[in-house]
Amino acid sequence: MKKLLFLSLCFLIFSCEIENISSTAPYMITYAPESVLTNTANLSGKVLGEGGNNISEYGIVWSETYPPTISDTKRIEGERLGFFSDTYSGFIANTTYYCASYGINDLGIAYGQVFEFTTTSEPDCEPTIENYIDLGQSNIIINSVDYENPSGFNDGNVEFETSTWTSTLRMLLQFNEVDGALPLTGEYTTVFEYDTQSIKSNGEIVVSIIDFGFGSLGGGSALVDQKVYVDNDGANTITFIFCGVNVSDDYDLLGKFTYNP
Secondary structure (H helix, E strand, C coil), rough: HHHHHHHHHHHHHHHHHHHCCCCCCCCEEEEECCCCCCEEEEEEEEEEEEHHHHHHHEEEEEEEECCCCCCCCEEEEECCCEEEEEEEEECCCEEEEEEEEEEEEECEEEEEEEEEEEEECCCCCCCCCEEEECCCCCEECCCCCEECCCCCCCCCEEEEEEEECCCCCEEEEEEHHHCCCCCCCCEEECCCCCCCCCCCCCCEEEEEECCCCCCCCCCCCCCCCCEEEEECCCCCCEEEEEEEECCCCCCEEEEHHHHHC
């Protein structure tokens, strides 16, 4: 009899606990934007908890006004629990946006932390001659552009190398992109080398010149914190635009050239 009474009491307590569980809106996490370029940005988020009710929809929202809501631009990424991270497009150059993850269940809508990011600018020059680079003291006409994976530890994972029939000079452009993908449209900042081999686009570029020809100025690397503009047309045809990039104080690059796969 005592055993039966004990079991009945335990059942009553357990039942009360179940009935008193309260539901809430979802618990969302937003991660800081990465790889922000002219019209693309990598945005990420995660569902930390459903709040006692199944999440019917979660994803990312963004807007030019604070705070962003599902009434603004919204991208649905899934339902229930999950993590998402993707490169989103359609942004306007040199514009500030606010983004946040969101989740929806029967109790309502919840948002993660709001982050602010600003897209990069478009080039401040308009070179008109195709595959032509003014070097400051001379110029070159680029006849071909080769794509390959660099072999050096700090050279990134995507490289473009030019060649010309009338000069021994070659230009090297190196990127460190997610999954070794081709660089997207945007403004890239020159660095001397990459600090790590982590495969993560960060809007940086290494610009170098190699020239061992007789009477040449030699080679060198671009000074840091200069801007190179990349235009990817979506079909992997990429144009590189230079609006005055200084390399080893001997070259001042102005012009553009295109890689066609």
